[in-house]
Amino acid sequence: MGQRMTRRQVDEGLELYAGKNYDAAIKKWTISLQKMKDNRLRFSTLGYLAAASRDRGRNKDYLVYAVQQIDIAHEIDDNNLRAQAYLTLSRANEMLADYFKAVSYSRSAVQYSSPGESVQGYALLVMADSYIGLCNFSKVLECLDKALIISHEKEDRLMEIHVMSTMGKVYLALKDFTKALAFQRRAHELSLSYANSTVDQNADLSSKFVRLTKLKLATPMRLMGDYESATRSVEEAMRAATSVGDRPVQAKCLVCIGDIQRSQNNNEVACKKYEAAIPMLQDMNDRYSYTLAMIGLVKASLTLNTPKQTVTDILATALSTALAMGNKLMQARCHLLNESIYLSDNRMEEARQAHETAERLFQEADLVCSVCQKPMGMQSDHIQILTCTHIFHQRCITDLLQKWARQAQSCPKCHRNVLYSRSYIALVCI
Ligand SMILES: [Zn+2]
Numbered sequence: 001m002g003q004r005m006t007r008r009q010v011d012e013g014l015e016l017y018a019g020k021n022y023d024a025a026i027k028k029w030t031i032s033l034q035k036m037k038d039n040r041l042r043f044s045t046l047g048y049l050a051a052a053s054r055d056r057g058r059n060k061d062y063l064v065y066a067v068q069q070i071d072i073a074h075e076i077d078d079n080n081l082r083a084q085a086y087l088t089l090s091r092a093n094e095m096l097a098d099y100f101k102a103v104s105y106s107r108s109a110v111q112y113s114s115p116g117e118s119v120q121g122y123a124l125l126v127m128a129d130s131y132i133g134l135c136n137f138s139k140v141l142e143c144l145d146k147a148l149i150i151s152h153e154k155e156d157r158l159m160e161i162h163v164m165s166t167m168g169k170v171y172l173a174l175k176d177f178t179k180a181l182a183f184q185r186r187a188h189e190l191s192l193s194y195a196n197s198t199v200d201q202n203a204d205l206s207s208k209f210v211r212l213t214k215l216k217l218a219t220p221m222r223l224m225g226d227y228e229s230a231t232r233s234v235e236e237a238m239r240a241a242t243s244v245g246d247r248p249v250q251a252k253c254l255v256c257i258g259d260i261q262r263s264q265n266n267n268e269v270a271c272k273k274y275e276a277a278i279p280m281l282q283d284m285n286d287r288y289s290y291t292l293a294m295i296g297l298v299k300a301s302l303t304l305n306t307p308k309q310t311v312t313d314i315l316a317t318a319l320s321t322a323l324a325m326g327n328k329l330m331q332a333r334c335h336l337l338n339e340s341i342y343l344s345d346n347r348m349e350e351a352r353q354a355h356e357t358a359e360r361l362f363q364e365a366d367l368v369c370s371v372c373q374k375p376m377g378m379q380s381d382h383i384q385i386l387t388c389t390h391i392f393h394q395r396c397i398t399d400l401l402q403k404w405a406r407q408a409q410s411c412p413k414c415h416r417n418v419l420y421s422r423s424y425i426a427l428v429c430i
């Protein structure tokens, strides 16, 4: 096949994709690759295939295309392509919840790109998301800090939306729902204004961000008891996702609707939603959302007449997935659920052990406030992040702030002067 014809096939694939004929586009690109000789064209075609697989929730395929891109980048010895390929590879691993690999590949992406390039910002975002998975929040904040600066320098609105949204995820994990909601609101507003200002060629991308940020608003809304707004938000996201066949968002919406129903004591409906989401998430290899769905299913099942053994089995699966991902907070939440199951059976010693294990995991994730020595993220609370990226209960650090009027204004944990160790992200006023 001549190169011109191959090129035409790739373009036809792009047209099909723009017309939302995703499977036909993927088929076209796959066929064109077979006889494609030009390495740069191969590289970009693999990039289209990777993006399409990601949008369809085929995360394993996404990984395979990324690996093929790496080979080409090495073969033609081009650092820009290396950086791009490592970025795709790191995102693929992050989506498969393989966080250590994701961190290491995003480092390679940073290393091969020039300082301040957009690729660096996006690689830092993959790193931040992966460190959330690993519950290393100081690292998350360091990465977000640098990414926010790059997003402003490059005037990259999508990068900024992503930073705000990940910051919301940090506060959600720490159970400060007010701040989580504030950051998700900011992310959603930014994505709406981006959607209003973009031209047609970016319409798909901007509408993707609109539905994603809409979905992310629902969880803090629910946790603050505003079920009506949470339901409206997630249903809008679900409608938008369904209209374009966005399976990853559809599955996450199902989990979120399950959570809202569970919070309102509609546990049977909640179970059905989780049970619909779980096979989809398994199929996509999205272990993070899968574990959240399993935990939700356990909570809902506990209030129904589900046999205890069934519930314990589901919880054991959730715990083993959380362990495999290296996510200490999710492990801790599983142990706390085990504690409540033991308590309801009057198995006091086992309950105490489960509680101790959970507390130890909070300590290991460095989520103990060094002022009051109590865990953070176990119950809903107000959290304050200092400019050195250390995290405290808001009330604990406010007391210290008052004393600071007379003393050196240093962080109780690292003793750095918080006025001079400026973290950009910690200063973002929401
Ligand atoms: Zn405290």
Ligand SMILES: [Zn+2]
Pocket (backbone or CB within 6 Å): 386, 388, 389, 390, 411, 412, 413, 414, 415, 416
């Ligand atoms: Zn500090």
